[in-house]
Amino acid sequence: xxxxxxxxxxxxxxxxxxxxxxxxxxxxxxxxxxxxxxxxxxxxxxxxxxxxxxxxxxxxxxxxxxxxxxxxxxxxxxxxxxxxxxxxxxxxxxxxxxxxxxxxxxxxxxxxxxxxxxxxxxxxxxxxxxxxxxxxxxxxxxxxxxxxxxxxxxxxxxxxxxxxxxxxxxxxxxxxxxxxxxxxxxxxxxxxxxxxxxxxxxxxxxxxxxxxxx
Amino acid sequence: xxxxxxxxxxxxxxxxxxxxxxxxxxxxxxxxxxxxxxxxxxxxxxxxxxxxxxxxxxxxxxxxxxxxxxxxxxxxxxxxxxxxxxxxxxxxxxxxxxxxxxxxxxxxxxxxxxxxxxxxxxxxxxxxxxxxxxxxxxxxxxxxxxxxxxxxxxxxxxxxxxxxxxxxxxxxxxxxxxxxxxxxxxxxxxxxxxxxxxxxxxxxxxxxxxxxxx
Numbered sequence: 001x002x003x004x005x006x007x008x009x010x011x012x013x014x015x016x017x018x019x020x021x022x023x024x025x026x027x028x029x030x031x032x033x034x035x036x037x038x039x040x041x042x043x044x045x046x047x048x049x050x051x052x053x054x055x056x057x058x059x060x061x062x063x064x065x066x067x068x069x070x071x072x073x074x075x076x077x078x079x080x081x082x083x084x085x086x087x088x089x090x091x092x093x094x095x096x097x098x099x100x101x102x103x104x105x106x107x108x109x110x111x112x113x114x115x116x117x118x119x120x121x122x123x124x125x126x127x128x129x130x131x132x133x134x135x136x137x138x139x140x141x142x143x144x145x146x147x148x149x150x151x152x153x154x155x156x157x158x159x160x161x162x163x164x165x166x167x168x169x170x171x172x173x174x175x176x177x178x179x180x181x182x183x184x185x186x187x188x189x190x191x192x193x194x195x196x197x198x199x200x201x202x203x204x205x206x207x208x209x210x211x212x213x214x
Numbered sequence: 215x216x217x218x219x220x221x222x223x224x225x226x227x228x229x230x231x232x233x234x235x236x237x238x239x240x241x242x243x244x245x246x247x248x249x250x251x252x253x254x255x256x257x258x259x260x261x262x263x264x265x266x267x268x269x270x271x272x273x274x275x276x277x278x279x280x281x282x283x284x285x286x287x288x289x290x291x292x293x294x295x296x297x298x299x300x301x302x303x304x305x306x307x308x309x310x311x312x313x314x315x316x317x318x319x320x321x322x323x324x325x326x327x328x329x330x331x332x333x334x335x336x337x338x339x340x341x342x343x344x345x346x347x348x349x350x351x352x353x354x355x356x357x358x359x360x361x362x363x364x365x366x367x368x369x370x371x372x373x374x375x376x377x378x379x380x381x382x383x384x385x386x387x388x389x390x391x392x393x394x395x396x397x398x399x400x401x402x403x404x405x406x407x408x409x410x411x412x413x414x415x416x417x418x419x420x421x422x423x424x425x426x427x428x
């Protein structure tokens with residue numbers, strides 16, 4: 001598996017049609033301290049997605065940050081990305097791992113301890129756990145209690161990251177949860193100043209009681 | 215490349231939500247003489263698509279017919295399918311070939327001689343050329359003249375298949391074109407009797423002046 005720092009995982013806005021806007025915001029997130037990036041897209045054809053993924057990969061590489069592709073193992077492989085994230089509707093974790101090979105990052109979504117253990121057993125390198133808060137990017141979201149996040153963090157050895165509506169001013173709820181990081185979309189990618197927003201969230205997470213400091 | 219017979223290439227209805235209905239119709243097409251099958255889906259999540267692809271692969275294998283997956287190289291690999299078809303909006307032919315490896319079938323869409331030659335050079339095993347007639351499955355379709363199909367058949371060594379609105383009673387237009395086969399969706403997959411429809415189309419194509427006979 002590729003080495004990665006899960007502290008601040010910034011995910012692109014899947015509905016951003018403008019490639020230049022998307023890449024500019026991603027660059028802001030990277031400049032602000034994102035440690036991991038994900039390209040999420042529900043909009044483009046596969047050829048366009050591959051071209052965007054290659055540009056995002058070059059951008060992330062210039063910041064030394066791994067790029068994960070949402071859902072699409074084939075696009076991740078073709079773009080030379082660092083990994084893939086699979087959710088409950090996507091290819092199974094075991095298939096993603098088999099196709100990606102051992103050297104790449106495979107992330108999974110987990111809402112229960114059982115799902116977290118299964119994903120770890122199937123080869124996931126990290127877990128996204130949530131939604132902690134309601135989120136603008138998912139229409140129907142089941143809220144995951146921080147207590148469940150805490151249970152998951154205790155049950156698995158791989159890092160678990162909190163996702164869902166998290167911002168610098170509301171992530172105090174994660175104190176003591178054991179979360180290895182936070183995933184954000186809206187709070188950074190739809191911010192007026194993505195770099196400042198990323199830096200604020202990174203600082204807030206690192207300053208949580210019980211977390212390491214910057 | 216896997217060996218295949220391009221004579222009658224039946225493609226599933228991408229909007230068929232009912233898995234049992236889809237598989238029953240596919241089985242009819244196979245029983246009626248389809249020589250190649252493609253799973254096309256614009257409806258399912260990736261996990262559901264993979265499960266369907268595995269069932270379709272088992273079904274096709276029982277008839278000794280290769281199964282091609284539309285668009286999704288990762289799903290094709292995970293399902294152990296025989297190949298992938300990539301259109302102009304999909305992953306490039308060269309990427310599909312690289313990810314699938316040399317032993318699998320890679321199909322491409324071509325509407326011009328230049329596109330056909332490029333796809334052949336990038337590793338395509340066959341070409342879908344059309345739409346010959348307007349089709350119910352594509353909203354905006356540019357009609358490809360049979361003269362262009364003929365030029366493509368002369369320009370490349372790989373088989374070129376005619377696609378688009380073809381039925382047993384209208385494929386006479388292909389006589390002398392050099393087409394190695396016909397691709398059909400609606401005429402078989404939305405037929406009352408898919409097996410009889412497939413058999414009729416196969417017979418009509420084989421009986422075209424200049425074609426081999428059954």
